Amino acid sequence: MYRLALNMLFGDRAKLAMLLVGLSFSALLMAQQSSVFFGIMSWTYTPMVNIRASVWVSDREVEQVNDAKPMRDTDVTRVRSVDGVSWAAPLHSSIMQARLPNGNFKLISLVGIDSDTFAGAPAVLTVGRIEDLRLPNTVLIDEWGANLLGRAVTRPDGTVETVPLGVGDTFELNDTEARIVGVCRVKRAFTGGPFVYTTYDRAKAYTAGVRRTLSYVLVEPRPGVTPAELCDRIEAETGLRAWTSETDLWTWGERSLARSTFWWFWRNTGIPFSFGTAVLLGLFVGIAISGQTFYSFVLENLRYFAAIKAMGAGSGLLARMLLLQALAAGLLGFGLGVGMAQAIGRVMIEKGMPPFVLYPQVLVATLVLVLGISLCSALIGMVKVARVDPASVFRA
Amino acid sequence: MPDPAPAIRLRRVDKSFGAGEARIFALKQADFEARAGELIMLVGPSGCGKTTLLSVLAGTLRADAGEVEAFGRRLDGLGQAELTAFRRANLGFVFQSFNLIPTLSVRENVMVPLLIQGASRAEAVRRADAMLAKVGLGGREDGPPTALSGGQQQRVAIARALVHEPRLLICDEPTSALDKDTGQKVMAMIRDLSRSPDRCVVVVTHDHRIFRHADRIAEMEDGRIRRVVDDPSTLDTPAS
Known part of the structure; x- marks a missing residue:
């Protein structure tokens, strides 16, 4: 059934495209803004590197x-x-x-x-x-x-x-x-x-x-x-x-001057707030677009889910199908978004402005957040599908 | 020789919707029986309770009171998970609006009941293709159902309903979306393919032109079975 669940999703290209737009835009915004943030913050302790x-x-x-x-x-x-x-x-x-x-x-x-x-x-x-x-x-x-x-x-x-x-x-x-x-x-x-x-x-x-x-x-x-x-x-x-x-952000010790510099800029400038806002915006936009689109996808397919339920599929199976669909869209959106962020980053690095540092940790965090968005979207759909009455299939 | 024991039996079943003054009784002390090996049609005017009765005997709707028994098993006492398992193992559905998933291929649509039962993909493909060949749609397995005519889509729905060899086939207005000739062919197909000594077929319909395919016809009125006609040829006029 899981393969059919994916085919249901990939067969609806318009919805899939809309989902991917939301998720990839979200991933792009989160990865790109985080990378520029870490790039700018890495400039703050440049003397330690040079x-x-x-x-x-x-x-x-x-x-x-x-x-x-x-x-x-x-x-x-x-x-x-x-x-x-x-x-x-x-x-x-x-x-x-x-x-x-x-x-x-x-x-x-x-x-x-x-x-x-x-x-x-x-x-x-x-x-x-x-x-x-x-x-x-x-x-x-x-x-x-x-x-x-x-x-x-x-x-x-x-x-x-x-x-x-x-x-x-x-x-x-x-x-x-x-x-x-x-x-x-x-x-x-x-x-x-x-x-x-x-x-x-x-x-x-x-x-x-x-x-x-x-x-x-x-x-x-x-x-x-x-x-x-x-x-x-x-x-x-x-x-x-x-x-x-x-100077390595992830391994520096308590005594590192670069670390102290990083946190000084964190506390005393609007940089974290500014970029944090952009990342949050990406998160909310992702939730809004993909949540709404996935909900719409579920609504359009509700009578089919009801039919599958009438045929003997439990709510658990349907929930797992929805989860798989949402996570598959999430992974694709993540890949597209991060790919675009990488492409933009490559241009930035060539131009030298603004600084761009895409840490693996940022990729993991972006993946977690995008999958979190997908999970939220799936949950909305799951509630709807769990409540659908299988008897509704007889009401044409 | 006495009649065989009924495969499906509803005794004094009540079902109402709403509450207080807005409460509407869809079924009132309804009795119904269907035998294994027969094709029985449920007919009656709109709002008489046909769909509610169908839903109750399919286990998709719980009766407020009364007994619901299928193949020797009481359904009215079963929990949700047990009812779901019962439907998975014993029921096939043909819906008025086909309910074929447009983003899946014809074959994948037919595979759905088998996959829900836990069949392997290879087994499901093999049995779906064999069933599609039986309904005359061999060679159309990979296309989308939306590329088929209404009659062909209903044939896919029949294949889906029978592919896992259910003991109870429930057909809800199977010909209402089809023209006369196609409806006759589809009904003949349902009768021929589903005919089995162990299987019971219940068809809800308004379409008097297909009455001749029934072994018996149960007429409903005001939430009850008004009469059961053993010889459908005597009913040649619309019931509604």
């Missing part, structure tokens, strides 16, 4: 990575003196205005790294060498920033094209020249500005007038010491705050 170190040490008041509180330069030495530290390096992080050759200003994220060890340097340089940062007034810029800060050139045919900045191009930071010696590939940040890397000492020069320029101390533990253990020791001995650097 600047790799096992332990980050900050001022005690720091709650999230984008809001560094300045520390004394001597804190680097204090951290180095903690037992279990393999190395410790200073890191500067600030938002600055870059003055472009055409007179425009753009916000950038300035990152100053230790010139001896280059600890915290970008992992991938597409152009140039990291060692060139030791040359005077030199910086690295990320690929996206190179395009953003590029200059507009009018072609002979009248079209305007942006030529990205490259090695040898310059701009100004705080009236001081910044000459590009390399282009790096890093993850984009929530703050929106491109990353400009330079040495820690030069970052101090670019931010002349600022008394304290140390944002974080990057630390690596000695072999045999876990990052969490080292965090405990650093906090106990220096009074500073120490964080681990896990």
